[in-house]
Structure formats: C-alpha cells, structure tokens
Amino acid sequence: MVSHSELRKLFCSADAVCFDVDSTVIQEEGIDELAKICGVADAVSEMTKRAMGGAVPFRAALTERLALIQPSREQVQRLIAEHPPHLTPGIRELVSRLQERNVQVFLISGGFRSIVEHVASKLNIPSTNVFANRLKFYFNGEYAGFDETQPTAESGGKGKVIKLLKEKFHFKKIVMIGDGATDMEACPPADVFIGFGGNVIRQQVKDNAKWYITDFVELLGELEQ
Numbered sequence: 001m002v003s004h005s006e007l008r009k010l011f012c013s014a015d016a017v018c019f020d021v022d023s024t025v026i027q028e029e030g031i032d033e034l035a036k037i038c039g040v041a042d043a044v045s046e047m048t049k050r051a052m053g054g055a056v057p058f059r060a061a062l063t064e065r066l067a068l069i070q071p072s073r074e075q076v077q078r079l080i081a082e083h084p085p086h087l088t089p090g091i092r093e094l095v096s097r098l099q100e101r102n103v104q105v106f107l108i109s110g111g112f113r114s115i116v117e118h119v120a121s122k123l124n125i126p127s128t129n130v131f132a133n134r135l136k137f138y139f140n141g142e143y144a145g146f147d148e149t150q151p152t153a154e155s156g157g158k159g160k161v162i163k164l165l166k167e168k169f170h171f172k173k174i175v176m177i178g179d180g181a182t183d184m185e186a187c188p189p190a191d192v193f194i195g196f197g198g199n200v201i202r203q204q205v206k207d208n209a210k211w212y213i214t215d216f217v218e219l220l221g222e223l224e225q
Helices: 004-012 023-026 031-037 041-052 056-069 072-082 090-100 113-122 158-170 203-208 217-225
Strands: 016-019 104-112 130-133 136-137 142-147 172-176 192-198
Touching: 004 056, 004 217, 016 023, 016 090, 016 130, 016 158, 023 031, 023 104, 023 113, 031 072, 031 104, 031 113, 041 056, 056 142, 072 113, 072 136, 090 217, 104 113, 104 158, 113 130, 142 217, 158 172, 172 217
Parallel strands: 016 104, 016 172, 104 130, 172 192
Antiparallel strands: 136 142
C-alpha cells in the first residue's frame, strides 16, 4: 500500500502528467454540450452519467449517444465558437507550472479531438500531446460516425494510451488525473492516479482513489514545497 507522502513524492517527480478533459480540465462534458446544440440534451446527459459510472461499456455508450446526437461539422464548429468550454479554475496555472518543470503534459479524452485541441491551445499544450476521438463527416458536413480505431474509443483506452507513451518516450513515472471510472482504470499502467472532484463527484472514484482532490490548488501547493 503506497502511503500518501509517497504518492505526493511520485507526483512531484513524475516525468509526464496526463489529464482527462471533460469535467476535469474543463467544467463541462463536451458530448453533453454538443447534445444541447443538437437538441437532444436530456437523453444524452442520462447516458453520459451511466457511462461515467462504469455501467455501460464505453464504446457502446459513445456509439449510442452519437447516433442520437448526429452532430454535423457545422454544429461542432458552432459549439466551439458560441459555447467554448470553460477551463476549471487553477488548471492553467498547474499546467504552466508543470511545463516550467519540464514535465510533459498530455490530454487523454474520450471526448472529441476538435474540442480537445481547442482546450489544448488555451493551455499551450501541443496537439501532438492530445489523444481523443475523431468524429467523421461526409463531404457535405453531415455526421458519418467516429474513428473506431482510436484507443480512446473503447473501455480501457486511456490505459492503452499511457502504455504507448511509456513505450515511445520511456517515461519512468506517469500520473493520471481525472474525474471518472475510465481515468481510474488507467492506473496501472499509470504509476499514480489522482481523482478530481472539483466539477462533479463520481462516488465510485471518490471511494476508491488513494488520492482525491477537489481543487487544483492542492497540486500547485505540492509543487511549490
């Protein structure tokens, strides 16, 4: 059993930190916001809760929700232009502090690349450090499905991305930070998981995470010591 002080040491000496995006780096769930623009908010929000609680396999939940939303390219662009995601308080400072310490920061999301890249640009995270699902569109801009070959399109996908990062960059210690069941199950291969409940508390994560925070200020404080 790793002690809390050992977890803190691991966080402060990590060579890479991976963040979930929806309800962690940003305050919203991107897919729910997209559903609002497409007029199917309530049904999709209910499905998201089930998926994040771990009740439904991730790919099945994603397929089911997207079949309902059917977002066009124009609707995705409108979401980013008119309802851009709100960064969680403290995330900008935390990412910037990690980058100053030469820690690689990655965004690993079951959400959509076009939205996540927009978030990454606000945090000075290169798009090469973004792993997310790609929506597909027909030439006329209508929804054509999603790229099912992306590791983030299935349960256990975040763990697969972390394993890939370790193999590619030879990172010794990777920390995963997120609010949901899919984030917690990425450890291992991540060396440390930090549960985040600053936007929404998922009981399963709160009960099982060895380190659970509700404010990024706590992690900033660890780095300052």
